[in-house]
Amino acid sequence: ILQLKQMPELKIIAEKNFEKDSVEAKQLIEKYKIERIPVVILQGQAKKSDVLSQNWPKIGTIEIDGTMVFRNVPPIYLETSTGKLRGETKAVFISVPDKNEVFDTGLFRQILQTAFGISPVEEETISYNSPEGKAISSKYNVEKVPTAIISGDLNAYTGFPEVWKQGGSI
Numbered sequence: 001i002l003q004l005k006q007m008p009e010l011k012i013i014a015e016k017n018f019e020k021d022s023v024e025a026k027q028l029i030e031k032y033k034i035e036r037i038p039v040v041i042l043q044g045q046a047k048k049s050d051v052l053s054q055n056w057p058k059i060g061t062i063e064i065d066g067t068m069v070f071r072n073v074p075p076i077y078l079e080t081s082t083g084k085l086r087g088e089t090k091a092v093f094i095s096v097p098d099k100n101e102v103f104d105t106g107l108f109r110q111i112l113q114t115a116f117g118i119s120p121v122e123e124e125t126i127s128y129n130s131p132e133g134k135a136i137s138s139k140y141n142v143e144k145v146p147t148a149i150i151s152g153d154l155n156a157y158t159g160f161p162e163v164w165k166q167g168g169s170i
Contacts, residue, residue: 001040009049020078032063035080036073043067074117075156089152091120094128094137096145108148116160118150141169 005012018025020037028034028041047053047066056062060070075087091112093105105125112118126133128145136142140149154160161170 004040004042004052007049007051010046010052013044020080029080032067032069034069036071036086037078037080039073040070041067042069075153076119076121077156087118087153087156089118089120089150089154091123092136092149092151093123093125094133094142094145094147094149095125096128108146112148112150116157116163118154118157118160120150120152 001012001015004010016024018028020026020029029037032041043066046068047056047062052068053062056068059072060068062068077086078084079086091108093108095105105123109120109123112120126136128134128137136149137145142149150164154164164170
């Protein structure tokens with residue numbers, strides 16, 4: 001919404017927020033066959049914006065009635081068909097002693113967010129030489145540290161398993 005408000009050729013004159021179980025939300029979910037929540041639905045003359053109309057097909061659909069529906073909702077989202085929250089993940093970072101401060105869990109977080117769109121809802125950093133670190137390293141056949149072990153609903157992230165195999169294992 002903030003990005004839309006910053007577009008000079010677009011003027012948002014009204015905004016409405018609905019809870020998923022409200023009558024209004026249920027009607028919109030059914031009418032536009034919404035599969036993921038949260039969702040942004042633009043009604044009115046938004047399609048007259050050339051920039052928006054040209055780029056919208058990359059992120060959503062323009063319906064027969066001219067309504068623009070944002071459909072490529074990134075995780076974490078609610079899947080309307082199942083009622084399940086999709087995309088929740090956990091990260092375990094196995095660290096090494098680092099006199100030069102090269103290892104930084106923030107770097108792993110940044111890679112996960114930038115490359116995959118993943119922001120773990122839970123994370124933990126464990127020393128490689130601690131009993132827990134040794135147990136996890138053994139369990140997952142970790143050969144090099146520092147490393148990250150990501151678990152959870154990773155299939156909600158489009159293409160994640162295929163891309164992850166290029167530098168990691170599943």
